[in-house]
Amino acid sequence: MKRPSYKIIYQEKNEMSLRYESAKAEYAKYGVDTDAAIKKLKAVPIAVHCWQGDDVTGFDHDGPLTGGIQTTGNYPGKARTPEQLMADMDKAMSLCPGTKKLNLHACYAIFEKGEFVDRDKIEPKHFKKWVEFAKERGMGIDFNPTFFSHPMVKNGLTLTSPDEEVRKFWVNHGKACIRISEYFAKETGIPCVMNIWIGDGFKDVPADRMGPRLRYKKSIEEILSEPFDKKLVKPCVESKVFGIGVESYTAGSAEFTLSFAAMHDGVLPLMDNGHYHPTELVSDKIPALLCFYPEIALHITRGVRWDSDHVLLFDDETKEMAKEIVRCDALDRVYMALDYFDASINRISAWTVGIRSWQKALLSALVTPNAELKKLQDNAEFTKLMVMQEQMKTLPFGDVWAQYCEECGVASDLSWFDEIMKYEKDVLLKR
Numbered sequence: 001m002k003r004p005s006y007k008i009i010y011q012e013k014n015e016m017s018l019r020y021e022s023a024k025a026e027y028a029k030y031g032v033d034t035d036a037a038i039k040k041l042k043a044v045p046i047a048v049h050c051w052q053g054d055d056v057t058g059f060d061h062d063g064p065l066t067g068g069i070q071t072t073g074n075y076p077g078k079a080r081t082p083e084q085l086m087a088d089m090d091k092a093m094s095l096c097p098g099t100k101k102l103n104l105h106a107c108y109a110i111f112e113k114g115e116f117v118d119r120d121k122i123e124p125k126h127f128k129k130w131v132e133f134a135k136e137r138g139m140g141i142d143f144n145p146t147f148f149s150h151p152m153v154k155n156g157l158t159l160t161s162p163d164e165e166v167r168k169f170w171v172n173h174g175k176a177c178i179r180i181s182e183y184f185a186k187e188t189g190i191p192c193v194m195n196i197w198i199g200d201g202f203k204d205v206p207a208d209r210m211g212p213r214l215r216y217k218k219s220i221e222e223i224l225s226e227p228f229d230k231k232l233v234k235p236c237v238e239s240k241v242f243g244i245g246v247e248s249y250t251a252g253s254a255e256f257t258l259s260f261a262a263m264h265d266g267v268l269p270l271m272d273n274g275h276y277h278p279t280e281l282v283s284d285k286i287p288a289l290l291c292f293y294p295e296i297a298l299h300i301t302r303g304v305r306w307d308s309d310h311v312l313l314f315d316d317e318t319k320e321m322a323k324e325i326v327r328c329d330a331l332d333r334v335y336m337a338l339d340y341f342d343a344s345i346n347r348i349s350a351w352t353v354g355i356r357s358w359q360k361a362l363l364s365a366l367v368t369p370n371a372e373l374k375k376l377q378d379n380a381e382f383t384k385l386m387v388m389q390e391q392m393k394t395l396p397f398g399d400v401w402a403q404y405c406e407e408c409g410v411a412s413d414l415s416w417f418d419e420i421m422k423y424e425k426d427v428l429l430k431r
Helices: 006-028 034-042 082-094 124-136 164-188 210-224 254-263 282-290 316-327 347-366 370-378 382-392 397-408 415-426
Strands: 045-049 099-105 141-144 192-196 233-238 268-272 296-300 334-338
Touching: 006 034, 006 397, 034 347, 034 397, 045 082, 045 347, 082 347, 082 415, 099 124, 099 334, 124 141, 124 164, 141 164, 164 192, 164 210, 164 233, 192 296, 210 254, 233 254, 233 296, 254 268, 268 282, 282 296, 282 316, 296 316, 316 347, 316 370, 334 347, 347 397, 347 415, 370 382
Parallel strands: 045 099, 045 334, 099 141, 141 192, 192 233, 233 268, 268 296, 296 334
Antiparallel strands: none
16 A cells, blocks of 8 residues: 655644644634643543453463353454463554553463463462563553353352352452452552452342342452552452343342442442443443442443443443543543453454544543533523533534544544554464
8 A cells, every 4th residue: 555645644634733723713612622621531541451352261261251251253363372462452552542551350360381370379470471561551450350261150150159169269269369459559550440240140030139149248358358458459349230141130230239339448339331221321320329439430331232242332322421420520530441342353443443432432521511511401591401412412523533643643544444454464364
C-alpha cells in the first residue's frame, strides 16, 4: 500500500485541527470545555482483560473451559503462550488512547520449565513476568482468583461446597490471590482491585438456598482474614443472576454480594453489566450504589439477551453507564475494567473495538453539559431538558474524539484496522 506524502499528511492534520476548533466552539456554546474533557480522560485508568486473547484458557491447565463460562468461535491466531498473549495485548493497547491497567486471572500464572503448583499454592513469583510487563508500560495490575476450569470444582461448587476439603482448597486459593494482589500493588505502585466471582449454583430448583450462601459468606471472610494493606488491595465481590448449568440458582446473587460488601469494611461491590436480568440496567444501579459506597467496581461488557460477553460497543447502555459515572463526579470512585471474550472474530480487533468504545463513552459523557441538564431537571423544565438532551446527540463529537486520539498518538480513523490486518497476516496466521 502506497504511503501518503508528507504534504497530504500535513493537509489532513491541518483539516483535523480546524474541525476540532469548530467543534470546540460549538460545545462552548453549551458551557463545555472540550480541552478540559480530553485532559481529564487521559488520566482515567481502564483495566484491559488478558483473557480476550486466548479465550479464557490460561496457562495452568490443559482442560476445557468449564464452570458456567463458554467462548464461541475458532478464529485463527489464538495466543497459546505468555509471550504471544503479551505481544497481542501490546498490539491492541498501542492502537487505543488513554491510560490502561492490566487485568489478570489467576490461571495465567507463568511457571518455569518443569515447575507446577496447584492454585491453592500459587505465589507472587509465578506472576513476575506479568509484573515486568506491566512496569515496563507504566501500568497497574488488577487480579481475579480463578474459581472455574479445575478438577476441584466438585458438582459445580467451590466456595459454597459442603465438602470441607473442596471448600478449603478454594479458600486457600483466595488467600494466595490476596498475597499476589498486594505484591502487584507494591511492585507497580498502583492499588490492585482483586475480584471474587464464583459460578456456584444449581441447574434445577434447590432444596436449600441459604446453606450455600452461609458457606460462601464464611469462605470469603476466611479469604479476607489473610493480612493485607487495604490501601493497596481492593477486594471486590461480584454477583451473577445465572449461568450455564446453574440456571435456577446462584449463590452469589446481587442481594448477597451487595449485603456482604456493605457489612465488611473495605470490600467493594463489583457489578458486571451482563450479570443481571435483561430488563435491569447497571447505569441506573451505579448512582444508587454511589450513595452508600465510597468506591465501587465495574466489569464492562455487552450482554445480548443474556450474559454473552459480546465485544463492547459504543451503544446506548454503554454511554449511559459512562454518563452516570461522570455525572456523579465519580471517575476516582469507580474502578473500571473490561470483560468480554469473542473467538469468532480477530481477537485483537475485539480488544481494540471494546477499549475504544469505552473511551468514547467516557469522553462523550465528559463533553455533556451535565450541570446545566441537572439544573433543568431540578427546575422541572422537562420540555427544555428533552430538547437539550436531543440536541447533544448531533453535536460534532467525532471531531473531539479525533483530537483526543491525535493527542494520545493513535489513529482516529480506520487506519488502526489496517495495522491489525497486517499483524494477522504477519503474526497470527503463522502460529
